[in-house]
Amino acid sequence: MNCLFCVMLRLLLLSSQAVDASEYANNKFKYSFTTNSTPVRGTIDRYKKACAASTNAESVSEANTQFYQQEASKFKRQIRDIQNLNRHILGEALSSLSLKELKNLESRLEKGLSRVRSRKHETLFADIEFMQKRSNEGLSRSVLLLFKNSFNTPSILETWINGTVCCEWDGVTCDIISGHVMDLNLSLLNLQGQSYPNCTIFSLSHLQQLDLSSNYFFGDISSTISHLSKLQSLDLSFNSVRMRLDSYTWNKLIQNATNLAELHLGGVDMSFIENSSMSLLTYLSSSLISLIISQTPN
Structure with missing residues (x-):
């Protein structure tokens, strides 16, 4: 029976092959x-x-x-x-996610976008700070060069060269972030000039320490020194006895520079200051630590 079935199957296959020959x-x-x-x-x-x-x-x-x-x-x-x-x-396909999974996905996407925005803002702020710092440095450099050129001996400040970074000059200290000049120490340099002649340095409104002691300045101290409202230390001592400070300048300085901790005016002619004006020192009672003043004859 099995042999007969196999024979019939083979015949059927042969016939189908003959029929499908053209299709093949x-x-x-x-x-x-x-x-x-x-x-x-x-x-x-x-x-x-x-x-x-x-x-x-x-x-x-x-x-x-x-x-x-x-x-x-x-x-x-x-x-x-x-x-x-x-x-x-x-x-995962969104259609296969549950409502909870979709909310989690939305939260992750929002956090990712927030990080991207934050990085963009940080970059933008950094660029703005950098440009502002360059601008502040440029302004400070111009002011200091004008001050240098007013001296009779400008060659003393040999590192003060136009086109260089003023924060790296001798005697100059700047805020590392803003670029503002914070400390100007020019004591004992034998600088010679009329008074604080060229008052451009008094436009450095972020100055906290100013030391111009032991030089050869003379004349009246400009009232624009009162613009230095952030001063914590001011030393104008031991210059020429012909350097003078009047009542108006004194009053403005004491009223504005209320953070002064050190005020050294030894050798400055203060005979023009009225006694009533000296009482203004009470403005500095909470901050003043060191005070050196002297009155010299006119």
């Missing part, structure tokens, strides 16, 4: 491409081996079932691998 000829390239590909050829070989090992129709049916189950399992694994790869590259 027309689609030869397609068939050759399909059957020659490694996965398909491997599948056919495994199927042939399974059929050859079977001795009856039931065994062939069982082999078919087992074969298809194995292939289906392989395809499922391949599909899962592709899906996992897509998730790794593109992330």
Whole structure:
């Protein structure tokens, strides 16, 4: 019976091959491409081996079932691998996320955008601070050069050269962030000039310490010194006895520079200051630590 079934099956296959000969000829390239590909050829070989090992129709049916189950399992694994790869590259599809997961995703995106905005703002602020610092340094350099050129001996300040960074000049200390001149120490340099002649340095409104002691200045101290409202230490002592400080300048200075802790005016002619004006020192009672003054005859 089995032999008869095999003979009939072979005849049926031969007849189908004869009928489909023209179709095969027309689609030869397609068939050759399909059957020659490694996965398909491997599948056919495994199927042939399974059929050859079977001795009856039931065994062939069982082999078919087992074969298809194995292939289906392989395809499922391949599909899962592709899906996992897509998730790794593109992330989970939004449609598959729950409401809670969507809210978490929204929160993460907002935090990410906030960090980006913050970095942009930090960069913008840094650029603004840098440009402001350069501007402050340029203004301070111009002021200091004008002051230098007013001396009878400008060559003493040899590091004060136009086009260089004034914060690196001798006697000059700047705020590292803003570039403002904070400390100007020019004592004991034998500088010679009329008074505090060129009052441009009094426009350095961020000065906290100014020391011009032990030089050779003379004349009236300008009232613009009162613009230095942030001064904590001022030393104008031991200059020429012809350097004078009048009541108006004294009053303005004491009223504005209320943070003064050190005020040294030894050798400055203060005979023009009225006694009532000296009482203004009470403005400095909470800050003043060191005071040196003297009255010299006119």
